[in-house]
Amino acid sequence: MSEQFDYIIVGAGTAGCLLANRLSADPSVRVLLLEAGGRDDYIWVHIPVGYLYCIGNPRTDWLYKTEPEPGLGGRSIGYPRGKVLGGCSSINGMIYMRGQRGDYDGWAAAGNPGWGWDDILPYFLKHENWHGLDGGGQDSLHGHGGEWRVERQRLSWELLDAFQQAAAETGIPPTEDFNRGDNSGCGYFEVNQRKGVRWNASKAFLHPVSGRPNLKVVTGAQVLRLLRREDGSGRISGVECRLGGASGESKSFLCSHEVVMAAGAIGTAQILQLSGIGSGEAVAVAGVTPVVDLPGVGENLQDHLQLRLIYRVSNAHTLNHQANSLIGKAQMGLQYLLFRRGPMTMSPSQLGAFARSDASQANANVEYHVQPLSLDKFGEPLHSFPAFTASVCNLRPTSRGQVRLGSADPLAAPRIMPNYLATEEDRKVAADSIRLTRRIVAADALKRYAPAEYLPGPDYQTDEELAQAAGKVGTTIFHPVGTCKMGPASDPMAVVDHRLRCHKVPGLRIADASVMPTITSGNTNAPTLMIAEKAAAMMLEDRRG
Missing domain, CATH: 3.30.410.40 (Cholesterol Oxidase; domain 2)
Structure with a gap:
C-alpha cells in the first residue's frame, strides 16, 4: 500500500524546508518532504569556509557539468547544485540579497499580479531575523524574530x-x-550565519519542527516521475521514488491535495520532463512519452x-x-x-x-x-x-539557455546549456x-x-x-533560475500562473527559483525563500477555500 499525504514536497532545499515548516504548522495536514541527498550532518556544511569541501563533493553536490558553451570558447564548466538537506543553502556563499524593487515590479507588469515589490516585501520580512534590530526598534524594510538569521561578517x-x-x-x-x-x-555583504556558523534552510526551518507527527522527511529519495490519476482528469496524484540510491527500491507516495516541486531550476525541469510534461518534441527525443505539452519547461534558463x-x-x-x-x-x-x-x-x-x-x-x-x-x-x-x-x-542577462533530458534514465544527469x-x-x-x-x-x-x-x-x-x-x-x-517561468496562460512559454499552479496540470504547484520570469538583480537564495513563503501562504489560503 502506498502512503497517503495531503501535500508532497519534492526537494528539501532552500524552498522545500520552508514549505515543510509552513504547511505542517496545521496539525491536521499531513506533509511529506522528499530529498534525494542525505542529512546535513557533515561538519563542512556548518563551518562557513566549508563550501570549499562541499562543492565538488558527491556527498553534498550533484556534480553537474554544462554542455560545451560556445560563449565560453567551447568550455564545459562545473554546475554545483546542493544534494543534501538545505540544498544550495548548505553549500552556497551565504550572501543575503533580495534584489531590486524593479525586478519584482517587472514580474507584476508581465502579467503576474501580487508579485510587485510592495506585494512581496512582507514575505521577506516574515522569516527574517536581521541583526540590525537585535537591540530593539523597528525598520519598515527589515524583520526580526524570524527563522532566517542575517548577520554582519x-x-x-x-x-x-x-x-x-x-x-x-x-x-x-x-x-x-x-x-x-x-x-x-x-x-x-551581510550573510546567513549565526555567530560564525552557516545558517542553512534545514537548520532554520526544518530541524526545529522535525518532531511534528504530521511531517515526514525522507532522505535518499530520488523522484523518478510524477504520478497521475487514472480517472481522465490528468490530476497529479503523487510521485514515484527510488529509495537508497541507484540500486534501491522504488516506492510510490500519494497525495490528496498537491505535489509541490521545490527541486530547483535544474531538478524541477528535469523531473517534469521525465514525467512527460514539457515540449513534446524535446521529451520524445529523450525517449519519454509526451503527456502534457508545456513548451516552456526547461527553457528560459538564466544565470549570472x-x-x-x-x-x-x-x-x-x-x-x-x-x-x-x-x-x-x-x-x-x-x-x-x-x-x-x-x-x-x-x-x-x-x-x-x-x-x-x-x-x-x-x-x-x-x-x-x-x-x-x-x-x-x-x-x-x-x-x-x-x-x-x-x-x-x-545582473540582467538577455541570453537564455535550456535544461533538457540527456536520456529517459531518471538517474542520468540532465543536459545544461546556459548559452552564456x-x-x-x-x-x-x-x-x-x-x-x-x-x-x-x-x-x-x-x-x-x-x-x-x-x-x-x-x-x-x-x-x-x-x-x-x-x-x-x-x-x-x-x-540558475527561470526554467518553469511564471506567467499568464496567454504566454505560450509560461509554466505556472501567478499562484504558482502549473498550467494544464492540476494538482501540481512549483515553488522554487525555476518560476522566476527574469532573474533578480543579485544573489538568488533570499528571493527563493520569499517565493516559498508566498507559495505556502497561497496554498493554505486555497485549502481554506
Whole structure:
C-alpha cells in the first residue's frame, strides 16, 4: 500500500524546508518532504569556509557539468547544485540579497499580479531575523524574530577597504545595506550565519519542527516521475521514488491535495520532463512519452556569469599567503575554534558592489564579488603570490539557455546549456564591466598596492577582445533560475500562473527559483525563500477555500 499525504514536497532545499515548516504548522495536514541527498550532518556544511569541501563533493553536490558553451570558447564548466538537506543553502556563499524593487515590479507588469515589490516585501520580512534590530526598534524594510538569521561578517580586510574607497572614487558610493530596494553602492555583504556558523534552510526551518507527527522527511529519495490519476482528469496524484540510491527500491507516495516541486531550476525541469510534461518534441527525443505539452519547461534558463578578474598586489595581506602557510593555517583554525572568527568564517566573497556598467543604464546592472585571494579555478590551490579577485557579473542577462533530458534514465544527469554571452547586449555589458573594473583598480585608493592585472591580462582592449576575454575567464556564480517561468496562460512559454499552479496540470504547484520570469538583480537564495513563503501562504489560503 502506498502512503497517503495531503501535500508532497519534492526537494528539501532552500524552498522545500520552508514549505515543510509552513504547511505542517496545521496539525491536521499531513506533509511529506522528499530529498534525494542525505542529512546535513557533515561538519563542512556548518563551518562557513566549508563550501570549499562541499562543492565538488558527491556527498553534498550533484556534480553537474554544462554542455560545451560556445560563449565560453567551447568550455564545459562545473554546475554545483546542493544534494543534501538545505540544498544550495548548505553549500552556497551565504550572501543575503533580495534584489531590486524593479525586478519584482517587472514580474507584476508581465502579467503576474501580487508579485510587485510592495506585494512581496512582507514575505521577506516574515522569516527574517536581521541583526540590525537585535537591540530593539523597528525598520519598515527589515524583520526580526524570524527563522532566517542575517548577520554582519565577522572579519574585514584592509585591501577590501581600499577597494571600497577606490569604488567611491569611481562613483560607486559606500553602503551598509543592499536590501532596501535599490542595492547600488559598495560594502561588505551581510550573510546567513549565526555567530560564525552557516545558517542553512534545514537548520532554520526544518530541524526545529522535525518532531511534528504530521511531517515526514525522507532522505535518499530520488523522484523518478510524477504520478497521475487514472480517472481522465490528468490530476497529479503523487510521485514515484527510488529509495537508497541507484540500486534501491522504488516506492510510490500519494497525495490528496498537491505535489509541490521545490527541486530547483535544474531538478524541477528535469523531473517534469521525465514525467512527460514539457515540449513534446524535446521529451520524445529523450525517449519519454509526451503527456502534457508545456513548451516552456526547461527553457528560459538564466544565470549570472561571473568574470573573474585577478590582480597581483604588493605590500598587502591576502589569504593567498596565509592559506599557503602551515602557521597561517594553524592561526586560522585557532581563531575559529576559540572565537568563531577569522578566515574560516568567510563567505566565498566578502565585499560587494552594485554599479552601472555604462552611463546609459537606468540603475545598477552589474554586481561585484571581491575576495582577498586568487586561484586559477575553483577547487584548485590559492596562488603563491598576493592577489585579489574582483568577480563581476551582468545582473540582467538577455541570453537564455535550456535544461533538457540527456536520456529517459531518471538517474542520468540532465543536459545544461546556459548559452552564456549569446547576445550582443551581454557581450557589450561584459566588455564594459572589464573596463569599469580597470577604472576602479586604477583609482588612487589602491595605488599603494601596485595592482597588476593577472587575469585576463591587459592585452585585451577592444570590444571584441574583451568579449573574448569574458568567455575565457567567465564561469557560473551558481544562480540558475527561470526554467518553469511564471506567467499568464496567454504566454505560450509560461509554466505556472501567478499562484504558482502549473498550467494544464492540476494538482501540481512549483515553488522554487525555476518560476522566476527574469532573474533578480543579485544573489538568488533570499528571493527563493520569499517565493516559498508566498507559495505556502497561497496554498493554505486555497485549502481554506
